[in-house]
Amino acid sequence: MKTLRTALLCLLATGCTYYENEPVKAPVPEKSDPTTTLEAKYVTEAPNKVTSKYWKTADYLPLTEQNQVTGQVQAADGLFNMSGTFGGLTSFGKGKDPDVRLQAAYTDDSLYVLVVWKDTTADASHSNWIYDGPTDPNKAGSTSGWTSQRASDNFLLSFDMGSGKRDVWNWSLALSEPMGYAIDMIDNGSGATNDAGTVMYVRNAVSDNRGGPQYEWNDAQQQLTRKPAGSTILDPGYFLLNKKTFTGDIVAGEAYYQLECAPCHGPTGNGEGTPSGYETGIRVNEPGQFNRWTRAALDEFGPGPNHEGSVHYPAGETDRVNLFARLRAFSGIPGYYLQNPSGSSADIHAVSSVVIANIPHYNSKKYTVLLVRALNTSQTDDITLNPATVTYSFNFSVRDNDLINQVGSNNQTLTFKPKP
Ligand code: HEC
Numbered sequence: 001m002k003t004l005r006t007a008l009l010c011l012l013a014t015g016c017t018y019y020e021n022e023p024v025k026a027p028v029p030e031k032s033d034p035t036t037t038l039e040a041k042y043v044t045e046a047p048n049k050v051t052s053k054y055w056k057t058a059d060y061l062p063l064t065e066q067n068q069v070t071g072q073v074q075a076a077d078g079l080f081n082m083s084g085t086f087g088g089l090t091s092f093g094k095g096k097d098p099d100v101r102l103q104a105a106y107t108d109d110s111l112y113v114l115v116v117w118k119d120t121t122a123d124a125s126h127s128n129w130i131y132d133g134p135t136d137p138n139k140a141g142s143t144s145g146w147t148s149q150r151a152s153d154n155f156l157l158s159f160d161m162g163s164g165k166r167d168v169w170n171w172s173l174a175l176s177e178p179m180g181y182a183i184d185m186i187d188n189g190s191g192a193t194n195d196a197g198t199v200m201y202v203r204n205a206v207s208d209n210r211g212g213p214q215y216e217w218n219d220a221q222q223q224l225t226r227k228p229a230g231s232t233i234l235d236p237g238y239f240l241l242n243k244k245t246f247t248g249d250i251v252a253g254e255a256y257y258q259l260e261c262a263p264c265h266g267p268t269g270n271g272e273g274t275p276s277g278y279e280t281g282i283r284v285n286e287p288g289q290f291n292r293w294t295r296a297a298l299d300e301f302g303p304g305p306n307h308e309g310s311v312h313y314p315a316g317e318t319d320r321v322n323l324f325a326r327l328r329a330f331s332g333i334p335g336y337y338l339q340n341p342s343g344s345s346a347d348i349h350a351v352s353s354v355v356i357a358n359i360p361h362y363n364s365k366k367y368t369v370l371l372v373r374a375l376n377t378s379q380t381d382d383i384t385l386n387p388a389t390v391t392y393s394f395n396f397s398v399r400d401n402d403l404i405n406q407v408g409s410n411n412q413t414l415t416f417k418p419k420p
Contacts, residue, residue, distance in 0.1 A: 031057040032103075037413040038394075040104035040111060042387070042420065047105050047112055048228040050353050050368045055103055055114050063100040065089060065407035068397055072404040073139040078209025079127060080136040080143055082151035084401025092400045092407050093119045100398060100409070106375065106416060111385055113371045115155060115171075115396075123401035124238040124359050125150035125287065126174035127203075127335030129213040131250055131326065132268075146250070148209040148335050150287070153367070155398040156406070159383045159414075164189045166395075167383035169348050171369055175201040178239045178356055179338055180226025182348040182371055186381040195381045197343020201336040204240060212250065213333040215243035219294045227349055228372065233357040237288025240334035248325025249318075256319055257326045260312040269330040280308070285330040288359065295324055344379040348372070387416035 038061040047054035067088030074082050085092050092098055096118055103114040127148035135143050143149075152174035158166045168185035170176070170192070176183045179200040185192040206214045220242040222234035234241055258267060261284070266272040269285030284290070290298075299320065302313030314320050340346075353368040375385045385392065397408025 037415045060101040063409040085405035128332030131329035146212040160393040168192045195344035197345035200341040218244035229351045240337040253322035253326030290327040290331040
């Protein structure tokens, strides 16, 4: 078993020869000072990496976050355990101060905003498909059968466009970061909606939030080139780009699992088998786990000499397909699939410190995200930023594993410093 797991990881790791971003070091205190507005200085060399030299010395705006809209759960049926910021600051990052710091710069054509905040966990899911999943402490309702669970870490930076309109830039670890963007939205006063063009995420569902996934990973390495981040690989545990139609009879797969696998791996996949004494402690319900296994790898390992449960692994193709579906439904099949955005939905480029190729190995306690946008996109759903106007008002909020509840700081100011 050990050998296989190592081989699998190596396979992933060798694919991951290129990590575009090293985690950034803390700003040097004597050079980088706090300011009362977000100051964008004019630069001739674009600071288009999170490690660019400019950010090490640029002054920063520290934010004091307030609770915003806390205590909410997703209203739609079938969505569970998506309220990680339910208690606001007391639940965000397990109660750790997010300590948000913003830095900015501009060139002749673009604005650069670097956002740094603390969060103890990387939540890279959005409505993952789980079969017979856990219940939700904050929301009533049955979670048997298919449900859509878990949310993403994300933040919102929104600029006042005047006339009651806001240009909303929503960075999401699950939905936008893998493709190298932030979600571009506009709020006309009645809630934010996506800008025109093709959006980078699409719901992966056959019907509603209890209907199950339409697609799953097709085993092909998910390699892509992002601007300005460069070449990367997307972790299939969390991100779905290369896909095929989801197959398998989940009910039959679950029945097979309970009969043949649960005695050692536990009825819920947590490694606690029955009767007691049989438990292996080997979990098969880790988030992302079986989204990374290929069918071929499981067919080799399952009945192989390195698996204590080898005689229990099915011989027939139908049982194997059904069982594989069941295992992936423990891991949480991505609730959205990804595609290249276009038009006004492709205006805000993003680069981050997240190792997008291998989410479980990303256990940094801090996010660093760089947003890049043209000062003038010539789109009616975007704010035009003119350095001669000098100041713009913005709101900032950040969410931990949540899409509604957030902690934030409103009515902050972006100041364009004059060109030297
Ligand atoms: C008799 C106990 C037993 C049974 C029954 C059993 N397993 Fe296992 N399984 C183990 C043990 C123990 C390991 C750890 C490797 C080893 O020592 O065999 C393991 C490891 C695994 C792993 C590797 C997990 C990982 O990611 O590291 C998978 C996958 C797996 N089992 C699938 C299954 C499936 C599917 C079934 C049902 C068809 C099953 N097992 C039945 C005992 C069992």
